[in-house]
Amino acid sequence: MGRGRRSVLGAAVTVVCAVTVLGVPGTAFASARPAPSPTPATSASPSSSSPSPSATLAPDKDLEAVRAKLDKLYHDAAVATDAYNAAEEQTKKQSAEIVDLARKIVKEQQELDRLKDRAGAAARAQYRTGGLPPEAQLMLSDDPQQFLDGAGRMLEGERATRDLIEETARTQQDLKLYAADAADRWQQLETNRKAKAAAKKQIEQRIKEAEKLQATLQKQQQARLAELEQQAADQAQTAWLDTGILKEIHAKASQAGQKAVEFATAQIGKPYEWGAEGPKTFDCSGLTSQAWAAAGHPIPRTSQEQWKQLKHVPVEDMRPGDLIIYFDDASHVAMYVGDGAIIHAPRPGRTVTLAGAGSMPILGVVRPDAD
Template sequence: MASHRKPRQRPLSGGTVRTAATLALAGAATATAFEGTSHADPQLTPAQVKAEVDRLYGEAEEATERYNGAKAKSDEAERALTGLREETARKTDRLNTARSALGSLAASQYRSGGLGPALQLAMASDPQDYLDRAGLLTRAGDRTAAEVAAVRRGLDEVGQLRDKAAGRLADLRARQGELAGHKAVIEGKLATAKQLLARLTAEERAAYEARSGGDDPAPTTPAAPGQRRPAASPPPADSSRAARAVAFAYGAIGKPYVWGATGPGSFDCSGLTQAAWRAAGVSLPRTTYTQINAGRRVSRDQLAPGDLVFFYSGVTHVGLYIGNGQMIHAPRPGSTVRLAPVDSMPWAGASRPA
């Protein structure tokens, strides 16, 4: 009679579990991005559509900064892993040289009929087995003891380096999983925002872009009817680091916003400020929430050109102050680096890089 027992399921391997977890995270992130919008009321007013798009863009920017943070840690783990692998290769070469010297000594003693027990063990198929019996070193000659000790140290060092490399590899894979999750969140929210914007007429979309994007990409472009343009400040003429950062930001005006980008052809908000200050010889961390603590905090009434200005309660957006109440920033996907008033977004704070 045929058995009706359920077939026994094989347990998932570690790699399969990690892959399944990453896919589940990405799927959940995308589902969250579409929550409340994939089945949204088709009768939403233009104002409601714009408010929802603003919310989605804000959440996408917050996810972008988390992506940037995970990317920086992933890059650091990858550099560390590469360094450990290179050091392991160098020490392995030295270990092989030491073992070769030990072999030459053994051959010499064998020809003279003096191959001692220590060297017999050293030339065995498993040198580590010999090295673990360190007491035999005391019965070897001084030179033999030194050679064998060098091999032992080399084996220990290579083993430790390989263990460290394995840990760094695990860390790197974890960071890459974080990147995949944040990327899914960002892309899901941007796709939903694009779908909502498609409901607006061309005129309504143009009005939304003018309102949310700040000033026009180029300072010389005429303002739209009814749109008040703040007076553009010229780049500072001095050679201070702040002036060089501001000059770089002016040169980036008109380049597209791309999340995760640090230039030279495109930027996200913190990528722009990082690149601007890098051009001035100052290294800033990658994310908005770390950049705000990278310099001296300044109050709004003490702003000077070159200061970093931050927005929203989660410190998820940053621009570069240029004077006269204006900043240069990379607003969001679909926009370009441009001028905007600092009072166009909810204020969170400012800092002055050292």
């Protein structure tokens, strides 16, 4: 690719476009790669007490090392966030299953009590007849018709007794199975609670380390670090565009996909918060899962499960509303909105934003509303 064209693309991906959602399904979004939203550096007036730029700004190679360290910390936090969200979803599911099993246990216990009452009533009836078995009572009868009627009732009684015994045994077995199942669910629930606690601890530790590292930088250094982050993202986006991929991407959004895009667009500017699903804050998969829920297509909660369970489509076939999964461990997800752009919730300290689809390593693309 020529030097002139590359410089044009390099400049283009740094322009922040205003995003307007049109009411027509399949509307594409303008390409954009806005700058991240770190704490802005304030301009200080020169004074004898203020350090000179050369004294305050670390060399770019040092800031690049800081950037690499921050990327690692936030990536680890993202992986832990996915683990936390997965454990949270499992906890909700298992809690619901335990409630359902508890209802079944109560029902079966009531049925068992009813059967015991029936058995007790039969025993009391036998006691009232002097404890004689039905055969003896028939033989002592002087009335043939009464004998015949009694014989029929005896057979019915035997069948009823046998049925009662069998039903009681089945109910006791069901009750035993439900109780064992409930105990197993409780154990799984406790395991997931521990997994949640461990993931939460790791998330908080990594974010704290990242914030502590950033706090060591002066405002001018933070501003320069943001520039370096932007440059790295722009270079990745330019390299992705240089492949000519946009010439191959022509698919229009489905009706549901357009609704998902509209939902995601309406969240731009809202803060990132790990484990959040809105309405005021989101993490990356919280944003995509809620967008597709709003479009009438519920999808898995985490980026890793979205990658595992949703239909994979080639990058060149993706359409607005599809989800782009990033990094080899599927630890980040964004929504493609057309013209080489995505909407995503990047990481702690940032907001839901528009970015270049190629600004991060793409693992693949999935389609929530695949036919």
